[in-house]
Amino acid sequence: MNFISSVCHIQNNRIFIDGELKFEGTPDAAFTDFALPAFRNLGITYPKFFKMDNLCKLALLASEYLLRSDPAFEAAGPENTGIVLANRASSLESDRIHAASILHKESYFPSPAVFVYTLPNIMIGEIGIRYKITGENACFVSSAFDAELIVPYVNQLLYEQRVKACLTGWVELDGPSYEAFLYLVVNSAGTRKNSNFSEHSIDNINQLRTSSPWILSLKK
Template structure:
């Protein structure tokens, strides 16, 4: 049985100077004010913890919410049936820099525990798992560029060998105020062949454009 990408969400800025982000999903494309509070309201999220997160995790949650909006994504799956594989280039560097600002002044030295808890690259993955009760296998990869082939291979391995029933797979990056996110939901094919998008490195690269 073929594995397919049944849903996707791509969030990016056309340029770092742009004040809007482009959000592309199965349902189309829209341009939204990049202020995170505005995006939160636009999406219709009801998740107070959102405002305590670092920006990388916020964009991860936003992308996941778009990914699942209007889609019966669990379809009877158990929480442990769903895996997650994410990647980025800078880990949690954006948050690390913010944390460093709280400790590099000897006179105003006060390490921020609220920021410190987000100084791990896989925290965005953890926040998605907490929000959507995902308890399957997971891995976070660091790569200079989108590792499309590696992501496709890992997702295929979970679905075909580890017997996962679905996998969230993608790229979640945030640096200098610029989000660069692609989340995909891969499953065993339940659609007619003509409507299915096959899980492959080529398709991942196409969706990332």
């Protein structure tokens, strides 16, 4: 049986780990004005962060806040960890920037630094580079977070022993709205960080994402 080890939520400029508020930005600030102080609050030096597009910044913030405080990740080892992510808007923010750069023949400046971010799985690549995570990858795109797709797939990866842990979730950014719901799944109850969390099942994940007390407070 597989267990949820810890959970990160980022929405409305607030970052929660296992329901505990870890960082709060200015309530109505745009994502970019939230992301920078949220990153500085981590107290790390990682220049690559500044080159990333907003989707990857969101993914990196969520994984950084989550993994730094979860010993189960270290126990599994980055080479035995997979990353399975999903979202709705793919990489459309960077897609639109690249499309705008080739709109006018008189100001035609496509840039490789933008083009490389026109793929949603780049966020998996960025998290992988930061933590040396080399296990299984998958990036899905669906109209809403689909636990019925993600949960059985990740459980199968753990069951087949392809990974010992899997960084899983939803990282979505489209215009002003964004949401990261990222969690670590492990293959035994003993190694999980937070014993309040239970089995990695469709119901438990849906409940965690939509009706945990801190999520309800976030949505008020």
